[in-house]
Amino acid sequence: MERSPYSNTLLFNRNTKLSLSIGVLLLFPTLVQGADSLYDQQILQARQGQYAPFLSYLQQYQLRHALTPSQVADWLQVALWAGQDDEVVKIWRRYQVYMPLPARGTAAAAQALRNQKQWQASLLLWQQALSQSPDSDDYRIGYIKTLADARKDGEALSEARRLVAEQASVAHLQTLSYVYLRLGKSWDQLLVDTQILDREPQNKAALASLMATLTRNRIDSPALGLANSVELTPAEKRNLQLNAAAELVRLADTPSREENARYALARTALAQYDAMIAAWRPDPQAAPDITRARIDRLGALYANADYAQIIREYQSLLAQQQVVPDWAIGWVISSYIALKQIEPALTLIHQHPSWLTSQQNEEHELFYALLDTGQYPAAQRYVARLTRNAPYIRHLYGSPTPQPNDDWLTAQTLNVHYLSATNALPQAETRMQRLAATAPGNQGLQIDYAAVLQDRGLPRAAERQLKAAETLEPASLQLERQQAWVALDLQEWRQMDLLTDDVIARSPRDLNTQRLARAREIHHFSELRLSVGKGLHSDNPVSGTHDLSFETAVYSPPIADSWRLFGGHRFAKGNFEEGKGSRRQLFAGIEWRPRDAWGELELSSVNFHGENKPGVRLSAAHDVNDRWQLGGELERISQQTPLRALRNGVSANRGEGWLRWYQNERREYRVSVAASRFTDHNRRQEYTLSGKERLWQTPWLTLDLQPGLAASANSRTDTAYYSPARDLAATAALTVDHTLYQRYDTVWSQQLLAGGGSYWQKNHAAGAITTLGYGQRLRWNNLVDAGVMLNWDKRPYDGKRENNLAITVDANIRF
Structure with missing residues (x-):
């Protein structure tokens, strides 16, 4: 039976001396009249807590004399005060057969049975005592409390309320408070305890009850504030201090609070824990409390985003053979995930499977970590578990109307993220569009839909979607973060900076914010572009034999946002x-x-055929919308000039224009037209059509078809370099991109290319084109993107099929 400070403050409380005095003076008048006798002296000693002399005396006395009903009642009451519940029940059962006992004796037996949790027997005796003394307030209170103990909730509450309605005295309010305690209505009990203190501010029992009620309701700081008004053991005081610090941890972990306020609360809690631990270390009795403080302190560290310190403290606890309970292990698991150490996190989850369904996993960081590390089957099982346990609607107890199930919506949203991460973007867009359309007031769904559009290479559509979502909650952190990402894709540099600055100011330690800040930081880095090509075996007239080419370019950090x-x-x-x-x-x-444009102006010095000549290049592109892009290039001494022409002192100026159509990541086409004017008066026209069609994908692999059509015409064929009068090439290639390893921002993949086609050249028979290629690519920490590719092709030149085996290396490095 849970104890309340009010549960034993009546006559029959064996620990409260004030009630004993009242009981003896009011209910034992025969004892007061004979105070000079030995019997009465021992009664007075019992009132002062010295029970043994009277009990020993009466035990011997009853062997030689017959006891009166009043003496039996005295015996029952003093034995009750001494805590001898078994002896009280034994005496009562012996004597109640032979004589009618006074009401106070019956009540003593009722209280002893109550102490033994024999509720029904106790209730019968309370009723008997009340029948003997109907006006006794104490007996009525004892009866009501026993009703509450016996879980006769309705009757106990009704009787207690009627008692208070008759007279709202402190004793009656304490009785109602006890009933609320037994019913588990801690907030109602808190109200009643407050009313008691309004009447008697210095009532120790009321203060103790209020402190206990505040603690049960997790209002711990006010509870600690009452500690000096109540007699507490050192252990009880430490418990209150720990509860108050834990309250700060809970407040710091509340998502609705501003980030700065949350971190301030976390730091305050950490300071309190550090002070408590330092003060308690010299006391061996405080060792369990120190352990609890260290475990609770993990929550403060987590709220302060000090993930590395959490791991160190957890490992220290394990080294000292301390057990971290399930309710605290979530901080450790989340810290491992935040530090991108998913393996120990998975080990802990296996040991503590309840974490998966706990409130500590509301952000589903494990799911996103599984996606980031390429553990797609595990991520799929995660979503399947949520979906299986989350029906579309749920029926709340007491409500006849079915209610939407938030867990179902969460499962659907996570499923969309899974589809996006596993190359199933069409399905992801379809599902998210339906979810967003059916819940236009849900800003989170609108933002997620915009993210899918951005993943599909449609940043302007994503921007429009986010602009519509902005009307719901303009200052949403999630909204501003996604707008910043879209602004980065759209080259809205100023907008991206403003949004990122605001997000960082409001949530500097949020992992998503740190990821955005890191992307902006990398955007402001310098950039090195490197490409190298080496012919391993070649006998074609274009590149020659043992050919080698490389290009290095260094770009400065952005200047005035748009310039480099x-x-x-x-x-x-x-x-x-x-x-x-x-x-x-x-x-x-x-x-x-x-925004919507790109341009480069380049000046150069070109050395060929033993002389230097100035070169100029002007390139530009304009994005009409998400689908169409126009571009062109003008270049003096073009890079496309055949090396063999340069070897013979011939250069070319070139102009090109192109039009690109992009549907999404699965389909795009590009058509270009170029004209070159050689210094030997040759005029060349080139026409190309290229595209991509996604044929198949899995979480780790994509298969694309790359069709191509190229034609050219030259005004002269009597040149030192390859210059067919007319030619046409039609090709198709299958390209495979297979992810070998993925861990957050590190991706290692391999590429396979196989294609073929036909080549037609004027005055020559058509010939086959065969192409094979294999390569690998590494993307590391968003700073390095490097790849190597081995290519082999065989195609006709002037009617003769030539081989070409070459290796190429390219890299893009931010620094």
Whole structure:
């Protein structure tokens, strides 16, 4: 039976001396009249807590004399005060057969049976005592409390309320408070305890009850504030201090609070824990409380986003053979996940499976960690478990109307994220569009739909979706973060900076915010672009034999948001029948990147055929919308000039225009037209059509078809370089991109290419084109994107099929 400070404050409380005095003076008048006798002296001693003399005396006395009903009642009451419940029940059962006992004796037996949790027997005796003394307030209170103990809730509450309605005295309010305690209505009990203190502010029992009620309702700081008004043991005081610090941890972990306020609460809690632990270390009795403080402190560290310290403290607890309970292990699991250490997190989850369904997993960070590490089957099982346990609607107790199930919506949203991460973007868009359309007032769904559109390469559509969602809650952190990501794709640099600054100011330690801040930081890095090509075996007239080419370019950090300076070096060489040919080019320029546009102006010095000549390149592109892009390029001494032409002192100026159509990540096409004017008066026109069609995908693999059509015409064929009068190539290639390893921002993949087609050249028979390629690529920490590719192709040149085996390396490095 849960004890309340009010549960034994009546006559029959064996621990409260005030009630004993009242009982003796009011109910034992015969004892007061004979105070000079030995019997009465021992009664007075019993009132002062010295029970043994009277009980021993009466035990011997009853062996020689017959006891009166009043003496039996005295015996019952003093034995009750002494805590001898078994003896009280034994005496009562012996004597109640032979004589009618006074009401106070019956009540003593009723209280003893209540102490023994024999509720029904106790209730019968309370009723008997009340029949003997109907006006006794104490007996009525004892009866009501026993009703509450016996879980006769309705009757106990009704009787207690009637008692208070008759007279709202402190004793009656204490009785109602006890009934509320037994009913588990702690908030109602808190109200009653407050009313008691309004009447008697210095009532120790009321203060103790209020402190206990505040603690049960987790209102711990006010409870600690009452500690000095109540007699407490050191252990009880430490418990209150721990509860108050834990309250700060709970408040700091409340998502609705502003981030700065949450961190301030967390730091306050940490300071309190550190002070308590330091003060308690010299006391061996405080060892369990120190352990509890260290475990509770994990929550404060988590609220303060100090994940590494949580792991160190957890490992320290384990080293000292301390057990971290389930309710605290979630902080450790989440910290491992936050630090991208998913393996120990999974080990702990296996040991504590209840964490998966606890409130500590409301953010589903494990699911996203599984996606980030390429553990797609486990992520799929995670979603399946949620879906299986979350019907579309739920029936709340007491409500006839079915209610939407938030868990169902969460499962559907996570499923969309799974589909997006596993290359099933069409299905992801379809499902998220339906969810967003059916819940236009749910901003989270609108934001998630925009994220799917962005993943599909449609940032302007995502921007429009986010703009519509902005009307629901303009200052939403989730909204601003997603708008910043879209602004980055749209080259809205100023907008991206403003949004990111605001998000960082409001949630600096949030992992999603840190990821956005990191992306912006990388955007402001310098950039190195490197590409190298080496012919391993070649006998074609275009590249020659033992050919080598490389290009390096360094781009500066952004200047005034949209501008970057760049410079670099290009080199190419090859062996031809007439000798070696080479080209060296030093270049520098400026890049312009506003919204919906891109441009580069490059000036260079080109060395070929033993002389240097100035070169100029102007490139530009304009995004009409998410689908269409227009672009063009003008270049003096074009990079597309065949090396063999340069070897023989012939250069070319070139102009090109292109049009790109992009549907989504699964389909796109590009058509271009180019014209070159060679210094030997040759005029070349080139027409190309290329595209991509996604054929198949799995979480780790994509299969694309890349069709291509290329045609060219030259005004001269009597040149030192390959220059067919007319030619046409139609090809199709299958490309496979297979992820070998994925762990957060590190992805290692391999690529396989196989294709073929036909080549037609004027005055020559058509011939087959065969292409094979294999490569690998590594993307690391969003700083390095590097790959190597081995290519082999065989195709006709002037009617003769030639082989070409080459290796290429490219890299893009931020620093």
